[in-house]
Each structure stands twice: as C-alpha cells, then as structure tokens.
C-alpha cells in the first residue's frame with residue numbers, strides 16, 4: 473500500500489500528509505471504514521482465493537500481532553508496551569496524539585483544546601513537555617531537553633509521561 477501511495481504521489485508531484493486519527497470516536501469516514509471492515513470480517517472467506525505472497529503476509533502479521541500483544545517480562549518492567557510506544561511515536565510526529573487536547577480539538581474529537589490538568593490553552597506538545605505548571609515537579613526525571621528526550625531517552629520520557637498522568641496506560 474505504501475509503495476502504491478508513494479508511486480501516485482511521485483507521478484503527480486504531490487505531497488501527501490497522513491495523520492494518525494483515533495478510532496471509535498465519531499469521525500464519520502473512520503466509522504464507515506470500520507463498519508465496512510467489520511462487515512467484511514464476518515463474511516465467509518473460506519472460498520476466497522489468495523496468492524501465496526498474501527498468505528505469507530497474513531501468516532507473518534498474525535504471528536507478529538500475537539507476539540506484540542504479549543508483553544515480555546522485560547518490556548512490562550520498563551513500561552514499554554505497544555501502547556506506550558505508539559504514544560511516543562505520536563508525540564514525535566509533532567504531537568499528533570490523542571493524549572493532547574489540542575490534537576483532539578483539531579480533529580473535532582474534543583470541544584476544547586485546554587489542558588485537563590491546568591486549564592491553560594492550548595495543550596499542545598510544547599505545553600505538555602515545557603509549560604504545564606502541573607508537570608514542573610516531574611521534569612527532573614528527564615535527563616535533558618524534553619523534545620530531544622522524546623528521541624534520546626524514551627524510557628525516562630515514558631516515566632515522565634506516566635507520573636505526570638498524561639499516559640493513559642498504567
């Protein structure tokens with residue numbers, strides 16, 4: 473799919489911005505896609521022919537999904553579940569994460585972009601990492617500049633997000 477998107481954009485000299493959006497929160501196109509995917513999933517697919525390449529890809533994905541959803545003692549200990557890694561990646565993508573009110577407001581999933589902890593607007597990535605008075609106390613957990621720590625000190629950053637109650641995962 474990514475190859476196809478890249479080819480289409482290259483052919484038409486187009487830049488394409490693909491944002492991450494949360495599921496199951498009333499976004500019309502997303503809800504429709506989810507509905508159609510669920511509809512397709514319950515249909516009898518035993519007679520649908522697939523090529524060997526697709527069968528291999530489906531098998532590989534199933535094994536990866538199964539192993540990813542089973543945290544190892546090591547990953548659990550360090551608080552780096554798939555969900556926390558997703559949040560970290562979203563924050564690295566200019567803060568396009570549903571843990572930030574500005575992002576939820578921008579996509580129409582929240583009526584306000586105000587920080588739920590201090591009430592200031594907007595609660596964007598800069599606010600969450602630098603300006604929120606509710607996180608001052610915890611900033612000593614981050615070894616350097618918060619923005620750089622998103623990349624260079626992920627374990628400390630996850631701990632910072634967890635204790636400052638921005639991470640929805642225990």
Ligand SMILES: [Zn+2]
Pocket residue numbers: 587588589590591592595599603604605606
């Ligand atoms: Zn705040």
